[in-house]
Amino acid sequence: MYGKGGIGKSTIASNVAAATAEEGYRVTIIGCDPKGDSTTSLMGGERIPSILSYLKEGNEIKEEDVVHKGYNDVNCVEVGGPEPGIGCAGRGIIVALDQLKEESDVVDNSDLVIYDVPGDIVCGGLAMPVRKNYVDMAYIVTSGEYLPMYAANNICRGLTVLDGELGGVICNSRLNNEKQEEKIVKEFANQLDTKFIAYVPRRNKVQEYERQGKTIVEANPKHEVTKVYKQISNQIMNLKQTTKPNPLQENKLRELTRTI
Ligand code: SF4
16 A cells, blocks of 8 residues: 555554454555554554564574454554664565565454555655565555645556556545546546545544544444445455556646646
């Protein structure tokens, strides 16, 4: 799951993990961010130690140290990240993922492995895992604002260079003009030649539950946003066809976001 930093990928990733596990699938979520917060709402608000924190101290990793059972038995893993000011270029992730594969079979034994990473232009989390065949399919999270769409378009450029597969685009709403934002991101997906997966409305309850250490899927199974996460999970688990994205020219992208 890729998208600009701060666009709400971790919220989407953890909720989709929870919704998919509820359907009886075995799910693993791997967060890649120095903040290490991809998994906290599945872990009752607790932060788990990252793989890189063990490796940095020169320790061998053991499965029980880095794979933690979260809500509905979702396997929660955090890669961690470099020290501030030191680039990672995706090397840290590859070391971490290779070690995880060596020490544990959770990845091989899962029906769905969600990898939650910024993957925008400054992050090596896109290129390296795609090159090393860790990514079967990318999903992009964006809102209808220019900067997240710019990052999303760049991710598509990256996927084109890397010959990566795109599952589709998820709109995580940030604006007040809901209908217009949905329309813009739908049109964006259309112009990229990919699937528009879903529109996730912005509701305060989601953050409220996160502060309690829960996903909305766990805390409020009947909420309208929970239903959207269930739809996303269903689409991901039943996607028949991937796409090769067709990134937009800069002027087209600007034109599209100006309509809001
Ligand atoms: S891959 Fe991206 S998110 Fe992960 S540690 Fe490196 S720069 Fe940070």
